Amino acid sequence: MRLLGKILGISLVLLGIYFLGKNIIFTTGGYSYSFWRGISADLAVMTLTGSVVSLFYLPEKYKSLGWILAGVSILLIFSGGRAVLAPTSLWQLFVSLISMASGFQLITTGRISL
Helix, strand or coil, X not given: CHHHHHHHHHHHHHHXXXXXXXXXXXXXXXXXXXXXXXXXXXXXXXXXXXXHHHHHXXXXXXXXXXXXXXXXXXXXXXXXXXXXXXXXXXXXXXXXXXXXXXXXXHHHHCCCCC
């Protein structure tokens, strides 16, 4: 049973890497139309990443920090007009981060705790 959990964990990590990497293109000058919108999109990605990490890895009494960071990420998307993450949607990023974090938890602990 532990072997099945580890195989599933590795599969989830690889699936998350696939979802994250299949549409990411590194370009220069991607934010040519507005200075603030580029910063807003970058901060939205960072707060969303912090949210997923907080929800999966912090102790139970600090889980509210993860939900606060998710809310801040949503507010940054609305304040910037739109996320300038070129071909990657915010939800695709969210799903890939959750897949990688839960797969890593399955590999290391044998269970997923949210």
